[in-house]
Amino acid sequence: MPIKLAVAVLVIATMTPVIVDMVDDAEDSLSTIDTESEARKIMEAVSDAFFGGYGCTVSVNVSIPTGESIVLGGSSGNEYSLRIMANGEVKKKIMLERPGVPVLNDEIEISGDTVLKVISCWDGDRSGVRVET
Secondary structure, three states: OHHHHHHHHHHHHHHHHHHHHHHHHHHHHHHOHHHHHHHHHHHHHHHHHHHHOOOOEEEEEEEEOOOEEEEEOOOOOHHHEEEEEEOOEEEEEEEOOOOOOOEOOOOEEEOEEEEEEEEEEEOOOOEEEEEEO
16 A cells, blocks of 8 residues: 555656646646737738738727737838737747738737728838738
């Protein structure tokens, strides 16, 4: 009987850190799930505006949970991505593809309850979209 007890304690002691780590990872991925849903809405609006042709405007309502935000646009390849931020760090980076549409305005951070206007436009060199709040 003492050997079984010792083995049980040893198994529990070695598995506890692994289980705690798994729970932390699950909490991280669950914390941004609502924001990812809002990001998909923005990506659909970008695609709809782009395929609607020059001047097409699509409005989308988004509701980003407190403490999180979505960042669009920028430079150095960031114009083709959407970044989900939490506590000042990038939690997930999603490329705007199908089609690969650039967000032509400077970096814009979206948080809280916001209505976005996504406008298909041409900046002289390339076509893309502008996002306004």
